[in-house]
Amino acid sequence: MKLIIHGGFFTESHANLETKIAKQQALSAIVTKGYEYLKAHTAVETCAYVVGLLEGNQLFNAGLGSQIQSDGRVRMSASLMDGASGRFSGVINIENVENPVLVAVKLLDKEDRVLSGEGALRFARNNGFGYYDPIIPQRQEEFDAKRNQQENKGTVGCVALDADGNIAAATSTGGKGFEMPCRVSDSATIAGNFANRFAGISCTGVGEDIVSAGVAVKIATRVSDGFSLKEATEKTFKELKEIDGFAGAVAISSTGEVYHLDSHPHMVWASFDGTLQVFP
C-alpha cells in the first residue's frame, strides 16, 4: 500500500516559515491518517477521504479557503478516478458546497459523471449537500485588496495504491484566483487527474499549461506502455518545459513506485508507505 498527497505550490515558502511548517505538519498528519484509512478501504475510497480532509483545511486552495474568482465568487472543481474501473467523475465550477470531491464520489456510478456549474450544484443539493460558504476572511481581504493571487497556488490531490493493487487519484481546487468567472481548471480533467491499472497521477500548477501538455493522462499512458513512473514523469515534464509550463505532479505506479516532480519549486507534498516523507 502506498499513499502520496500534495497541497499545491508554496511560493512564499521563504518569506513565511510559520506557514511552511504549518503545511508540513498538516500534510504529515493527513497522509498518516489517510494511510490508516487505506488499510481498511479501497484506493478510491481513500483518495476521496483524504482530499476531503485537505478541502477542510484552510491552508490549502480547495474547499474551505478556496481562491476567489474575479467576480467575487468561489467556484471549485474536483475529480476522482478509479484506476480499476476506469471511471472518472468530477464537478467543474461548483459553488457553495463544503466538499466538492464528495460530490464527485456521488457521480462515480452515474451515467453522466462530470457536471458543471448550476447542474453540479443542483445535483449536490438533491443528494444532501447543504449550503456552505468556503470564503475565509483572509481570502476576502486578499480579494478586496485585489492582490494578484496567482502566486498562492495550493490545490490538493491524492494518489493511493490499495492492498488489492488498485490505484485511484483525486484532485480538488479553488482555481487560480482572480480568473475570469467560469474559467475551467485542469483539476476535473484527465490532464490534471488520471488513474488506470498502471498508474495514478494528481497535478497542480497552471491549469492551461497542464491541459496543453496533457500531463496526468500522458504519464499514465507512458507507464502503461512500459516506461517506469520516473521516466514517464520526467519525459512529460520535459515536454511541459517546451511550452514553458508550470506544474507539479504526485504519482504512484502499480509496481509500487512513488514519485513527485515539479517544474518550479516548491510543490508541497507528503507520502506514506510505513515511512512518512514530507517536503523539505
Ligand code: ASP
Ligand atoms: N491547477 C489549478 C488550476 O489551474 C490551480 C493550482 O493547481 O493551483 O485551476
